[in-house]
Amino acid sequence: MKEKYLAQRIQGIEPSGIRKIFDRVPQAKNPINLTMGEPDFDVPDRIKQAARNAMDQGYNKYTPTQGIPPLRQAIAEHLRERGFPFEEILVTAGVSGGLVLSTLSLVNPGDEVLIPDPYFVMYKYMIRLAGGKPVFLDTYPDFKLKPEVLEKAITPRTKFLILNYPNNPTGAVLSASEMDDIAEIVRKHNIFVVSDEIYDHMIYDNQDHESISTRDVPTLILGGFSKTFGMTGWRLGYAAGPAWLVRQMTIMQQYSFTSANSVAQYATLEAFSCDMSGEMADLAKRRDFIFAGLCELGFEPSKPGGALYIFAPVPEGETGDAFVERCIAKELFVIPGGAFSQQDTHFRLSFAASTESLTRALEVLEKLVK
Ligand SMILES: Cc1ncc(COP(=O)(O)O)c(C=O)c1O
Secondary structure: OHHHHOOHHHOOOOOOHHHHHHOOHHHOOOOEEOOOOOOOOOOOHHHHHHHHHHHHOOOOOOOOOOOOHHHHHHHHHHHHHOOOOOOEEEEEOHHHHHHHHHHHHHOOOOOEEEEEEOOOOHHHHHHHHOOOEEEEEEOOOOOOOOHHHHHHHOOOOEEEEEEOOOOOOOOOOOOHHHHHHHHHHHHHHOOEEEEEOOOOOOEOOOOOOOOHHHOOOOEEEEEEOOOOOOOHHHOOEEEEEOHHHHHHHHHHHHOOOOOOOHHHHHHHHHHHHOOOHHHHHHHHHHHHHHHHHHHHOOOOOOOOOEOOEEEEEOOOOOOHHHHHHHHHHOOEEOEEHHHHOOOOOEEEEEOOOOHHHHHHHHHHHHHHHO
16 A cells, blocks of 8 residues: 555655654653753743744744845854855755755755765755765764765765764864865865754864865855754754855745744844853763763763764674663663664764763663673
């Protein structure tokens, strides 16, 4: 029956490896849940109040497909300050919305899209849905894309490269000179870049990190508010880049999402003057705590420079899947590396959790490696 009705393009599209584990959490009595990629702090009060005001003032209808003008203006100023020479902005339904629209607008059947591995779960399936072929670029063990790996993978069918630094699931960032090396290869081979910068405010220790968008390379930036302001449920992001692409994505948005959430757009105007440095400093402390704990237990993770995650190798001889099953048996919920990668040798843990949860997690992990 289902073969008759379901479209061929969705065959082989599997449930997200994150959701598979997350959905098992309610079965545990006293779970330690380190699965989800979202901050544990709430939306700042000022933004919440602005959302209430927006509803009371009647901003409950469709907005222009491009997004409300003051929000586009605020995003434009933010990007200009960063030195990104974009031409157009589109407000999207989260970065996820921007990923759907950009992939549909860029990928022809048979096109190859380069994805540094490990990668965010959505990329490979979005590309396959559009008929493209994901080509994975191995970045183990430090999770930084190397210019020689990039150059070797480029073929006449290569359409674009997805960059995601700070990275989910590894927390890796690229320094200015490392980004220069990548930009040089991209320029030499004239490929396009989609840069998913959803974690652009989550960079720890004032690290040397830069975006490709300031390097004279044709780039679409996908940015968002979900992570920085704890508003993952509000579904708000943006796409900025060349007019030929963003205008086409806007047309696609007319026929899909229509517009991003109206109340969230009005409320997020407040976000541009919200200071989140306290929340970021607090996340950095928890990163330090879990990193030190994992090192002490002999896991040898690489230290995340940004984002909310640590991606650590599992004990030798074991797969990520098998190790995570052992964790879950002790009520610790983390994600096997295979959900984000062509290899299953690591596990991802989100450190946006209470110190108590992280302490309990380390206690479980200690028992598992003893
Ligand atoms: C790298 C990356 N891109 C995009 C998203 C989706 O973001 P949004 O909530 O804005 O749709 C996530 C969420 O986990 C992510 O980690």
